[in-house]
Amino acid sequence: MDERQLRILRELGELGSVTAVAEALLVTPSAISQQLRLLQRAIPVPLTERQGRRLVLTDAGQALAGAAVEVESALARARHTVEEFVGRPDGEVSVAAFHSAGAAFFPPLLRALAGPGKPVPRLADEDVPQEDFPRLTREYDVVLAHRLDHAPPWPDTVATTTLLREPLDVAMPAGHPLAAKRRVTPRDVADEPWITVHEGFPVLATIEAIAAAAGRGLHLAHRINEFSVVAEAVAAGGGIALMPRWTMRPHPALVLRPLSGVRARRHIDALYRPERTARTAVRTVLTELRRAARSIQGGEP
Numbered sequence: 001m002d003e004r005q006l007r008i009l010r011e012l013g014e015l016g017s018v019t020a021v022a023e024a025l026l027v028t029p030s031a032i033s034q035q036l037r038l039l040q041r042a043i044p045v046p047l048t049e050r051q052g053r054r055l056v057l058t059d060a061g062q063a064l065a066g067a068a069v070e071v072e073s074a075l076a077r078a079r080h081t082v083e084e085f086v087g088r089p090d091g092e093v094s095v096a097a098f099h100s101a102g103a104a105f106f107p108p109l110l111r112a113l114a115g116p117g118k119p120v121p122r123l124a125d126e127d128v129p130q131e132d133f134p135r136l137t138r139e140y141d142v143v144l145a146h147r148l149d150h151a152p153p154w155p156d157t158v159a160t161t162t163l164l165r166e167p168l169d170v171a172m173p174a175g176h177p178l179a180a181k182r183r184v185t186p187r188d189v190a191d192e193p194w195i196t197v198h199e200g201f202p203v204l205a206t207i208e209a210i211a212a213a214a215g216r217g218l219h220l221a222h223r224i225n226e227f228s229v230v231a232e233a234v235a236a237g238g239g240i241a242l243m244p245r246w247t248m249r250p251h252p253a254l255v256l257r258p259l260s261g262v263r264a265r266r267h268i269d270a271l272y273r274p275e276r277t278a279r280t281a282v283r284t285v286l287t288e289l290r291r292a293a294r295s296i297q298g299g300e301p
Contacts, residue, residue, distance in 0.1 A: 001042050003075060008032055009039060012048070036048065043060070045058070090120065092119070093122065095142045096124045100228075100248060101247060120281075134155055142272050149165065158272065164246065166244050166266050167244075167258065169256035170259050171254050183259070184259055185213075189210065190218060194219060194239050195222040196241065197224070201225060243256060
């Protein structure tokens with residue numbers, strides 16, 4: 001039995017005919033009769049009987065119709081509870097981000113959502129290979145993920161809001177000979193030792209593109225995923241590296257130089273399951289993330 005069948009039984013007890021029930025529920029009499037037959041199959045005793053031209057409820061039918069009132073009341077309370085949950089502006093919203101996005105977006109998000117009547121963020125760091133980001137939307141309301149500009153789009157199983165299209169520049173010590181250039185080319189940087197990410201992480205594809213453009217392999221001296229650690233390693237003379245232009249805090253010992261001849265840009269996207277945005281609190285968090293992105297970019301095109 002289901003809610004619709006119980007409602008039909010209840011209406012039949014009050015209205016006294018299949019035709020009247022059909023008119024009340026805006027369906028055909030045959031549809032009402034079919035649902036009554038399906039309900040009867042699930043019940044071992046008769047629910048209705050004929051009295052002349054009228055179809056009335058038996059004692060068992062009346063008992064079940066009474067229970068149907070309780071069922072509809074409970075469902076109405078449940079729907080109201082869900083509506084309140086969906087509409088609450090101050091519910092908890094879980095947000096995961098890879099490390100550099102977390103460092104850039106979490107502080108302004110926390111500041112924007114401080115105070116009563118606002119969503120309560122629950123933040124986590126998740127540094128995973130690119131293909132694993134969509135799976136995280138099972139665990140979190142919003143996932144900040146990154147992919148290269150020319151990489152395939154995220155799967156249709158998730159919705160996407162692009163927050164930034166961020167250039168990747170070449171980071172080097174301030175005293176490095178290449179620091180005198182306004183821009184560097186793949187040939188300029190091909191003979192330098194490189195500090196780059198582990199296999200499976202998006203930045204590595206740009207390193208491979210630099211090698212292809214230069215016509216020779218690069219010396220990958222160190223494998224470090226966390227950009228703040230990379231910055232310290234570059235400052236200590238461990239090599240050069242690709243660094244995000246906006247989401248990394250400037251390091252006093254480093255300079256960043258744009259790279260010519262290679263598409264070096266990443267998307268920072270908010271991924272989420274579409275149904276999560278039914279909640280007011282989740283929509284508010286997405287709005288604040290977009291506002292934070294504009295501030296992080298600082299008005300650059």
